[in-house]
Amino acid sequence: MKNSRGRIRQHVGSFRYTTNVISFHYWSHLQSGEIPDTIIFLGTGQTGRIAKWAAQAAPSGVVVVEGAPHWHAHPSGKDVYDFAYGFALAALQAVLNEFSITSAHLIAQSQAAPGAVGLGINHADEVENIVLIAPLGFTTIFGDTPEERVRSLSRRARRTWLQLSQSPLYDMRNFYVGFAMLRAIL
DSSP states (O other), rough: EETTTTTEEEEEEEEEEEEEEEEEEEEEEOOOOOOOOEEEEOTOOTTHHHHHHHHHHHTTEOOOOOOOOOOGGOTTTTTHHHHHHHHHHHHHHHHHHHHHOOEEEEEEEEHHHHHHHHHHHHHHTTTEEEEESSSSSSGGGGSSSSHHHHHHHHHHHHHHOGGGSTTTTTTTTHHHHHHHHHHHHH
């Protein structure tokens, strides 16, 4: 797909978690010959077309990684940090390898924050700067246990899902977004 600001292209990556190999998608928004300098990590439930739409709305030079598929983690939420970090590391490595770059700026939204912070600590040579947007799950404000943080995530997702600006009457893409958020809640 072409637009006046660059080409949007889908890429596929994968990561191993416990005994599973889990695939994920990321989208690049680049002009001809351009290399990315920024990776946006979306939060839980923001998968599929949502990541593509985010890439379309982003300026060129950006890669958008869909939200971590938390439904593959343990249902209790006890391994959410390890899962999110493993996903973020696999996504970072996939982007760096795909575009033959050595580092990038990271923008992490909501549940993607803990993984991005972990990358900044453990892979400082590959991370230039980190921006956190509405971080969830990396401070105890959202609960002292992984279970409480998962409940907090579900509560926030339900509240977001019910906002007027998220109404299908406002934008028909919200049907898709609503189903993705419902999947994350359930």
